[in-house]
Amino acid sequence: MAMVDAKMAQKQRKHRILTCLCLFIMTIISISLSIRFSGLDGILYGVIFAILLAGNVLHIMRASQLKIVPIVLDKRAAGYLEEALGSDSLEIHFLAHRVSTQDYRIREEEARERNSIQPEEGSFIFLEIETKDANAGKEKIEVKGMNSGDYKIFRCKCQSAPVAIASLLLHIAKETKKIPHVYMGWTDAHPLSYAWKFILFGEGETAPLTRELIRTSEPNENLRPYIHVA
Numbered sequence: 001m002a003m004v005d006a007k008m009a010q011k012q013r014k015h016r017i018l019t020c021l022c023l024f025i026m027t028i029i030s031i032s033l034s035i036r037f038s039g040l041d042g043i044l045y046g047v048i049f050a051i052l053l054a055g056n057v058l059h060i061m062r063a064s065q066l067k068i069v070p071i072v073l074d075k076r077a078a079g080y081l082e083e084a085l086g087s088d089s090l091e092i093h094f095l096a097h098r099v100s101t102q103d104y105r106i107r108e109e110e111a112r113e114r115n116s117i118q119p120e121e122g123s124f125i126f127l128e129i130e131t132k133d134a135n136a137g138k139e140k141i142e143v144k145g146m147n148s149g150d151y152k153i154f155r156c157k158c159q160s161a162p163v164a165i166a167s168l169l170l171h172i173a174k175e176t177k178k179i180p181h182v183y184m185g186w187t188d189a190h191p192l193s194y195a196w197k198f199i200l201f202g203e204g205e206t207a208p209l210t211r212e213l214i215r216t217s218e219p220n221e222n223l224r225p226y227i228h229v230a
Contacts, residue, residue: 068217069141069163071171076145080125080152085176087122092172092180094154095124096165096206104151111183114230126153127168127182129161141167162209169210169225170217181226182210 084092095111108124141164146153158164165182172180184207207229218224
């Protein structure tokens with residue numbers, strides 16, 4: 001307990017130092033702008049810049065505190081999970097999928113081809129996350145079981161996709177004693193664009209962020225869910 005408190009205190013000190021440093025930088029830049037643009041224009045530019053920078057700093061601090069959230073499965077989602085555990089493969093395969101984008105059949109075919117998974121090795125449960133602003137955190141994530149024809153879907157809302165995916169995988173691993181798999185794809189966007197999306201909106205390149213959340217939350221690497229990216 002004392003060790004946990006010490007780590008928490010250390011993290012809080014780092015945040016205070018970061019805040020003080022950013023405030024100092026904001027002050028210097030605001031003064032520079034005031035000098036560069038004399039009169040009310042300089043003051044206005046300085047204030048606008050300070051507000052924008054302060055907002056980004058708050059988003060960065062909030063996003064850096066992403067953590068695992070408790071999971072609640074509804075009756076249908078729990079039933080899908082039981083069916084997966086009762087199948088011949090005895091494996092749980094999740095396939096990350098953006099809501100209302102690609103056809104489920106096409107997405108499954110692509111995933112099987114890229115990851116060399118045959119139908120007899122198990123079926124997929126599509127995992128869909130509706131993301132919200134990073135400031136709109138919740139105490140728990142409610143996962144709803146849905147379907148589109150023969151395709152089974154887990155859908156939930158969360159401030160970021162990595163938080164939802166990591167939380168769900170760790171929850172299932174703990175409750176079922178089976179290590180689940182999740183399959184994702186790389187994006188074609190520039191890494192810097194996703195870095196800014198993560199800072200501003202709580203979004204980003206999902207696979208590495210999910211992996212990092214799992215790594216920091218589960219010390220035993222043998223119990224960590226499998227993340228496949230292709």
